Amino acid sequence: MRILGIETSCDDTGIAVYDDKYGLIINQVLSQSNIHNKYGGIVPEIASREHMLNIFNLCKSIFKKRNNNIDNIDAIAYTAGPGLSGSLLVGATFSNSLAYSLNIPTIIINHLEAHLLSVMMEDKCPIFPFLTLLVSGKHTEIIYAHALGKYSLLGKSIDDAAGEAFDKVSKNLKLRYPGGPEISKISKFGTLNKYVFPKPMLKKNNLNFSFSGLKTSVINFINKKKNLNFQFKADVAKAFEQSITDVLVKKCEKAIQKTNINRLVISGGVSANTELRKKLKIMVQRYKGNLFFSRLELCTDNAAMIAYTGMLKFKLNQIDRNYGIKVYPKWKIYN
Ligand code: KG4
Ligand code: ZN
Numbered sequence: 001m002r003i004l005g006i007e008t009s010c011d012d013t014g015i016a017v018y019d020d021k022y023g024l025i026i027n028q029v030l031s032q033s034n035i036h037n038k039y040g041g042i043v044p045e046i047a048s049r050e051h052m053l054n055i056f057n058l059c060k061s062i063f064k065k066r067n068n069n070i071d072n073i074d075a076i077a078y079t080a081g082p083g084l085s086g087s088l089l090v091g092a093t094f095s096n097s098l099a100y101s102l103n104i105p106t107i108i109i110n111h112l113e114a115h116l117l118s119v120m121m122e123d124k125c126p127i128f129p130f131l132t133l134l135v136s137g138k139h140t141e142i143i144y145a146h147a148l149g150k151y152s153l154l155g156k157s158i159d160d161a162a163g164e165a166f167d168k169v170s171k172n173l174k175l176r177y178p179g180g181p182e183i184s185k186i187s188k189f190g191t192l193n194k195y196v197f198p199k200p201m202l203k204k205n206n207l208n209f210s211f212s213g214l215k216t217s218v219i220n221f222i223n224k225k226k227n228l229n230f231q232f233k234a235d236v237a238k239a240f241e242q243s244i245t246d247v248l249v250k251k252c253e254k255a256i257q258k259t260n261i262n263r264l265v266i267s268g269g270v271s272a273n274t275e276l277r278k279k280l281k282i283m284v285q286r287y288k289g290n291l292f293f294s295r296l297e298l299c300t301d302n303a304a305m306i307a308y309t310g311m312l313k314f315k316l317n318q319i320d321r322n323y324g325i326k327v328y329p330k331w332k333i334y335n
Contacts, residue, residue, distance in 0.1 A: 003314060004073045004098075005307025006055070008091030009083025009111045010137065011036055011047045013054045014303030015062055017073070018311050024121060026062055027297070027304040030054050033178055040171040048086030055094050073104060075319060077310020080108035081331030082138070088327040096323045105319035107310040108326050111301075113333045115267040116145060117312070118298045118305035126263040126292050131255050133248060133280075136268030137163035137178070140209050140248075142255045143334060145265075148312060153334040154255050155207025162244060162270045165211040169240050172222045173233045183237045184273050189230070190238025195221070197243045199250075207251050207258070214243055245276045249283050262289025272299040 002025075007014035011033065017026040032050045036042045063070045078095035081088060099106045116132050119125050131154070132143045140157035160168075163180055170179020175186065197218055200210045218240050225232060256262055264284050270276065271293055284291045298304055313319070320326070 001074050001311065001314065002072050003107070003307045003310040004070075004076045005109075005303040005305075005310055006076060006078040006091045006095045007111070007301060007303040007306045008051045008055065008087050009079045009081070010087060010301055011042045011050070012301040013051050013058055014301060014306070015055075015059055016303035016307040018304065018307035020311055020315075024304050024308070026066075027302060028058060028062055029297075029302050030058055037177045040177055041167060042084075044084045044086055047084055048090055051087055051090040055090060059094075059098075070102070073102065075099070075105045075107050075310060075314050077107040077109050077306050077313070079111045079114070079306055080326045081110065081328030083111055083329060085327060085329045088329060089325065092325045092327050096325055100323045105321045106323065107313045107319055109306050109309050109313070110331050110333050111306075112139060113149075113151070114305035114309040116143065116151070116265065116333070117148075117309050118267055118294045118302075119265050119292045121298065121304065121308050122292070122294055124290075124292060126265060126290070129261055130263035130265055130292070131252070131259065131261050132265040132267060133252050133271070134268050135162045135248065135266065135270035135276075137161060137167065139268065140211070142207050142251060144259060144261070151334045154258070155209065155251060157209040157211060159210050159212035160215055162209070162211060162248065163268070165215040165244060166270065168215050169218050169222075169237070172219045173236060174228055175233070178269070180270055180273060183241055184275070186230075186234045187237035187241045187275070188234075190234035190236070192238060192242070194235040195239040197221075197239050199243050199247050202247055202250055205254075207255055209247060209251060211244065214240070241273070241275055245273065245279055248276060249279045252280060253283050256284070256287050256289065262287040263292065264289060265292045267294065267299065269300045272296050
């Protein structure tokens with residue numbers, strides 16, 4: 001059985017095919033980051049227009065290379081939310097039109113559930129129940145995954161997402177967009193403890209986060225400096241990365257203590273951060289647990305996770321044959 005996955009929730013156009021026998025056989029992402037880079041963040045209107053320009057050609061070129069074996073596809077899974085309305089609409093319209101023309105069903109996928117399940121495509125993957133730290137450009141959440149489709153929220157950011165803070169600090173350091181990989185790269189040259197920034201909510205006994213104060217304090221610090229030389233940027237990036245990763249790790253530790261679950265998954269774009277992975281691994285080992293994460297290309301937005309989640313839903317017959325264009329920009333996976 002083969003599922004075509006379509007991802008257009010934000011600024012990456014993704015197409016993938018997941019086969020239940022052979023695994024992931026196609027996974028392509030066309031990034032728009034060069035276009036949004038000059039604005040220092042995503043411009044929703046431009047993102048949806050770019051998806052429109054790209055999606056058909058990307059799909060056509062992939063299947064042409066493979067002798068048009070699009071006929072082998074059993075269903076089309078597409079991201080229906082959460083995300084930018086215009087971007088989601090492009091993927092939903094494209095998926096429904098193609099599915100209708102091929103006379104196959106569609107499967108609507110929650111982007112966050114797909115991030116959470118993407119680790120299941122790896123050899124080292126957890127059994128349910130497990131905890132997930134979902135850290136992306138728009139979300140920072142600790143989720144208790146009881147079973148497929150059954151999730152509860154343990155904690156979340158009350159303001160900015162972790163990825164958003166990485167992006168804003170990067171922008172103020174005059175680095176490129178997306179900021180996470182830039183901060184991560186340059187921080188390797190920074191001196192540990194040269195600067196120290198706040199670690200918000202660290203001492204609070206709940207599992208919520210707040211990154212807006214940290215972000216503002218780093219930006220104010222940067223703005224006091226006239227000349228942003230390389231070493232200054234590296235030292236600030238190091239200090240910021242230390243603060244944000246320390247908070248993320250501490251809250252995950254609290255979640256383990258609270259639930260007695262020591263299987264921890266990290267997913268979403270920020271889970272690509274090596275410092276975060278390193279610290280989480282050490283922390284989880286103290287609880288005799290395991291840390292699970294995806295290969296780098298499956299951490300950031302991709303259609304492989306959409307196709308894979310689609311395959312799981314297809315097996316549960318959670319399919320749609322109405323060809324209605326379904327888009328839920330604020331779709332949540334927990335109650
Ligand atoms: O999951 P994702 O690709 O898109 C959303 O669903 O939001 O996450 C994108 C976020 C961006 O904020 C980006 O800066 C961040 O993930 N990111 C990173 C790293 N790679 C991507 N943050 C920290 N370190 C990284 N290596
Ligand atoms: Zn994402």
